[in-house]
Amino acid sequence: MALQISATNPEHPTLLLDLPWHLPLEQWPDKHLVPLPRGISRHVVRYARAGDEIIAVKELAERPAVREYEMLRTLDRLAIPAVDPLAVVTGRVDADQEPLQPVLITRHLQGSQPYRSMFETTMRPDTVHRLMDALAVLLVRLHLVGFAWGDCSLSNTLFRRDAGAYAAYLVDAETAETHQRLSDGQRAYDIELAQVNISGEMLDLEASGALHPSLDPIAFGTDIGRRYEELWSELTRVSVYPAGKHHYIERRIRRLNDLGFDVAEMQIGHEANGDTVTFVPKVVDAGHHQRQLLRLTGLDTEENQARRLLRDLECWMATQDDYAPGDPATRSRTHADPAGAQGARPEVLAHRWVREVFRPTVRAVPEEHRRGLDPAELYHELLEHHWYLSQRSQHDVALDAAVADYVRTVTHQPDTRA
Numbered sequence: 001m002a003l004q005i006s007a008t009n010p011e012h013p014t015l016l017l018d019l020p021w022h023l024p025l026e027q028w029p030d031k032h033l034v035p036l037p038r039g040i041s042r043h044v045v046r047y048a049r050a051g052d053e054i055i056a057v058k059e060l061a062e063r064p065a066v067r068e069y070e071m072l073r074t075l076d077r078l079a080i081p082a083v084d085p086l087a088v089v090t091g092r093v094d095a096d097q098e099p100l101q102p103v104l105i106t107r108h109l110q111g112s113q114p115y116r117s118m119f120e121t122t123m124r125p126d127t128v129h130r131l132m133d134a135l136a137v138l139l140v141r142l143h144l145v146g147f148a149w150g151d152c153s154l155s156n157t158l159f160r161r162d163a164g165a166y167a168a169y170l171v172d173a174e175t176a177e178t179h180q181r182l183s184d185g186q187r188a189y190d191i192e193l194a195q196v197n198i199s200g201e202m203l204d205l206e207a208s209g210a211l212h213p214s215l216d217p218i219a220f221g222t223d224i225g226r227r228y229e230e231l232w233s234e235l236t237r238v239s240v241y242p243a244g245k246h247h248y249i250e251r252r253i254r255r256l257n258d259l260g261f262d263v264a265e266m267q268i269g270h271e272a273n274g275d276t277v278t279f280v281p282k283v284v285d286a287g288h289h290q291r292q293l294l295r296l297t298g299l300d301t302e303e304n305q306a307r308r309l310l311r312d313l314e315c316w317m318a319t320q321d322d323y324a325p326g327d328p329a330t331r332s333r334t335h336a337d338p339a340g341a342q343g344a345r346p347e348v349l350a351h352r353w354v355r356e357v358f359r360p361t362v363r364a365v366p367e368e369h370r371r372g373l374d375p376a377e378l379y380h381e382l383l384e385h386h387w388y389l390s391q392r393s394q395h396d397v398a399l400d401a402a403v404a405d406y407v408r409t410v411t412h413q414p415d416t417r418a
Contacts, residue, residue: 007087019032025046034047034108043058045057054107056107058105059101062102072084110374135168140231146180150176195224235259243276260288296347308383
């Protein structure tokens with residue numbers, strides 16, 4: 001059988017042809033490989049270069065490789081955080097024409113880390129809790145769209161920094177299933193698997209001395225169920241309010257927005273006696289602040305980064321002559337923009353903020369001092385440093401002075417880029 005490369009991006013097949021497909025993955029020469037930290041996997045996984053990109057290559061049988069490829073494409077269409085599927089390579093044979101296992105190829109998630117590499121130094125308990133919060137959010141997002149993971153674990157997740165918190169990305173979809181809607185039993189099964197897997201991974205970290213002594217591996221692993229249920233309940237529960245108290249519904253929607261979710265559809269009905277109103281959020285989409293920032297500025301960030309940048313954008317708008325209080329995503333304006341744009345639409349002010357504040361601030365940090373942080377995360381750190389200096393000085397420190405102090409004094413950590 002001839003070598004076949006099935007890919008979503010027409011650029012990748014030609015780049016992939018230069019890789020040594022006639023060799024088992026374990027025998028690939030170092031010149032093709034990239035020494036990045038890998039999580040635990042039941043399959044052989046290697047990072048390699050394809051042109052200017054870094055890819056993850058995993059050997060497995062053809063049927064599960066194609067199935068996982070399609071599952072990851074489904075997650076991409078649903079805008080769920082997961083690694084990008086690039087190709088499936090079949091028809092591999094060695095020099096003696098003996099068949100080799102097919103491979104699944106995904107794009108390496110820049111700036112991400114597997115959990116084991118994050119525990120190379122003992123992490124503080126509150127940091128570990130933030131990892132669990134990110135994993136719970138990912139699991140809820142999967143279940144909301146009818147996606148049963150089937151093997152939720154820290155090993156099957158990558159984490160990226162997200163404005164002081166973390167964003168979790170699904171890596172392994174080999175055992176996943178998609179449904180129109182998940183039953184309570186299917187959701188409970190996923191949670192039970194997650195609890196068992198995470199407790200086992202925590203026990204392994206404890207045995208290696210990498211787990212903080214205050215953390216109980218079993219209790220901590222089972223706690224993912226509580227985190228999940230609290231978020232699931234908040235997103236899906238039915239609310240009954242007194243008739244006429246419409247602001248209660250508005251408050252519920254704002255609370256969902258604060259959690260980073262949008263209500264895409266809702267059902268509101270009066271009871272027969274007319275005394276109460278029932279509110280049911282029918283479809284809940286994550287990424288509320290991401291979409292808001294992207295629409296206003298064109299910046300594509302993680303959710304917590306977007307929330308922080310929107311807050312800074314709102315503060316900057318308040319200093320402008322044509323500012324009108326309210327949500328920058330929905331506010332209408334009647335004054336002329338000082339830069340010359342009639343009407344001073346929110347998008348005009350937002351793009352001015354990107355041009356006059358965000359980009360110059362990020363560029364003021366030399367490349368060698370950025371520690372591999374993406375621009376949004378770097379800007380978040382600069383805002384944090386600015387706040388810290390202002391608190392210490394008991395007066396507002398100029399942002400450019402805070403940036404200069406950041407470059408001089410912040411401890412330089414290892415580069416997290418691929």
